[in-house]
Amino acid sequence: MDEKIRNTITNLQKNNMAGYYAENTKELLLLLSTLLIKGERIGCGDSITLEETGVFEYLRNEDFTFYDKHQLNLTSEEKRAIYLKNFDTDTFITGTNAITTDGQLFNIDGNGSRVAPMIYGPKQVIVVVGANKLVDTVEAAVYRTRQIAAPMDAKRLYKNTPCVKLGKCINCKHEQRICNDFVLISRQFIKDRIKVIFINGNYGY
């Protein structure tokens, strides 16, 4: 395991969050099978990392009550119902836009449906993160999220925001702006409620 990841896991523990490491997607899914209980209720945030690592597929195929926000043709009311149910899940699983080496998670969200259950509600929150999301400072976390992740996310979501054309954030006031909530999770009251799993390699953006 990379020394930087090892140090970050130590610092997460100091912030009452647990840290794990998986060498590859096989190890990741094996680890998940030890952290999740069959039949439990699971919610998820939008995450390219979870897609790329096969976690969504795993959750759909195993014996869980998975509130899958990616089902085809969901109405906005049906999506809202899933977002509200996410607060009362056993596990909420998500990626993160950035993680700092001193053990803090940083995310930008559009409607808050991803960051809100990270903060409160689910009994446990599992965050899967590639080494590419690791930065040294909160300032670097904000920068990577605004200048790298958010413009790519806006493109993925077919937004007409300026960043899609420019490839960088100009702090727009566009009606389709996706950057509304800037959330830094520094520590938890409940020890190990948040569990961060590092996976070797680059995932998501």
Ligand code: SF4
């Ligand atoms: S604030 Fe606007 S320009 Fe900047 S990344 Fe978000 S949507 Fe794009």
